[in-house]
Amino acid sequence: MDGSVKVTGTPALELRSVRRVYGFGSAATTALDDVHLTVPSGRFVSLIGPSGCGKSTLLRLVAGLEQPDGGEVSVHGVTPAQACAAKLIGLVPQSPALLPWLSVLRNVTLPQKINRGAAGRRERIADFAERRTAPDMKELLVKAGLGDALDKLPAQLSGGMRQRAAIVRAFGLQPDVLVMDEPFSALDEFTRESLQDQLLDLWEELRTTVLFVTHSVSEAVRLSDTVVVMAPNPGRIVESIDVDLPRPRGERLFGERRFHEYEDLVRERLRRAWHSEAA
Amino acid sequence: MLAILGGLWQWGARQLPYLLPPLSGVGSSLSGNFGYYVHNALVTLGEATAGLGMGFVGAFVLAVLTSELPLVRRAVMPVAVVLNVTPLVAVAPALVVAFGFGPMPKLIITGLICFFPILINTATGLRSVPQQVLQVYRTMDASRVELLWHVRVPNALPYLFAALRIVFPLSIIGAVVAEMSASGSTGGLGTAISVASSMNQLPVVYASILVLAVMGVLLLLAVTVVERRVLHWHDSVN
C-alpha cells in the first residue's frame, strides 16, 4: 500500500459476515452469526440489545482482543491487530480499569509512553498521512472536570470521576475508533447524564468514530448517529436506526417529541428482537 | 506485660536453674561482652540478608519467567513445590559437607528458605492484573516488557511485600540453623549458641536468643517502613 495516497471513503469499521462461536459441540454458543456492519468515519454508533446478544463480543473483535471464527473485521482498511499496533483504537471498558498506584494525571499520560512506534505505523495507514501532536492531558482532564483531581489516586475519586478519567485516557490516545462497553452502567442517573454531556463535548471536538455499547435506550438515542439493535441466540444485528436529531444535543432534547419518538422506535424494535428469540 | 513475663522468668529461673538463667545473668553477659554479641549479630545478619538477597533475585526472575512463559511455569512449579515441602533445615548438614564451614552453605540454606514464598507470591501478583486493565493496554499493543514494567510488576508489589514479611524472619532462622549445623563455624549467633550450650553457659545462650529476637523485630520494622512508603496507594497500609 502506498502511504502517500489518501484513500477516502474507507469505512472506519467494516464487519463482513462475522461469526464467533464459543465452546465446542453441544456446548457451543453462537455469540455472533453473520454480522455485517459498516461504520463511516466519524460516526457515533450505539449497540443495544438484550443480555447475551454478543455486544461485548463484537467490541472485543473490533478491538483485536479476539479473532472471529468466520468473516472479516477491518478497521480503516487494516486488521484490528494492525490498527492496535498503530494505536488507532481506544478502549473504555465497563470498569474504569485505572492503575491504582498512579495518580489520575499519570494514569492518563501512561498510554503516551507505551508503544512509541505506533505513530510511524499510523502514518503508513492510508487515511492518516498527517502527523499528530500529543494532546495536553492536563487540559483534557480540566475539560472533563477533573482539574482538582490531577494528583489524586483513583481510590480517592468517586465512581463517576474514575469513569471520566478512563474516558480521558482513551481520548488522549486520539484514537480513530473509540470502543466503549457500557461505560456508564455502574453510575447513577444524574452522573450518567452529566457524563453523557462531557462525552459529547469531547467527541464534538475530536470527532473520532465511536462504537458504544449500552443497555439504555435514551442513552443510545441521545448519543448516537446510528443505533444498532441486536438480538440473541444466535447473536445478530436485526436493525440499524439512524437518529436524525440536530447536534449539539443538550438537555433540551429530553423535552422534544422527536427524541421520544426515536426512543419508542428503538424500544419497539428491541421488543421485537426479544420476541424473535422466544419464538 | 513485659513485667509479668520478667517476673515469671525470674520465678522459673529459681525453680529450674538448669533450664533458665536469671535475667541478671543474661543482662550482665550482654553488657559485659557487648562487642562479642554485636560482632556475631552482624555476621548472622550478613548471612541472612545476603541469602535472602540471593533467594529474592532468583525467585523474582523465575516468577517473571513463569508468569510470561507457561512452559517454564509447568516445568518449574512442581520442582518448587517439592523444594518447599522438603525440610530444608535437614539439608543443612549435607551442604556443610559439600561446601565447608564458610558462608556458602549458610547463604544457600537461607536463600532456599526465602525462595518459595517470594516465588509464589510474586507470580500470583504478576498474573492477577484485572482482565479489563489488560484489555485496555492490549488495544494499545503494549509490548510484554511495557506491560511488565508499567502494570504487572507494580501490581505484584503488595504480594511481594506480604512475602517479605514472612521471609525476613525466616532468613534469620535459616542463617542460625546453618551456623548450628556447621559446628566449626567461626562466627554468628547460631555458632555462639551451640558453643555456649555445649559449655553450659546458659546466660550466653539466652542473651544470643534475645539478640536474635531483637534483630527479627527490627527487620520486620524495616520492611513495614519501606512498605508504607512504596505501597502508600494500597488498601493494606491505610
Ligand SMILES: Nc1ncnc2c1ncn2[C@@H]1O[C@H](COP(=O)(O)OP(=O)(O)OP(=O)(O)O)[C@@H](O)[C@H]1O
Ligand atoms: N469467553 C467466553 N466463553 C464462553 N462463552 C462466552 C464468552 N464470552 C461470551 N460468551 C457467550 O457469548 C454470548 C454473548 O456474550 P456477550 O458478552 O458478547 O453478550 P453481551 O451482549 O455483551 O451481554 P451483556 O449485555 O450481558 O453484557 C453469551 O451467550 C455468552 O455466554
Ligand SMILES: [Mg+2]
Ligand atoms: Mg457485555
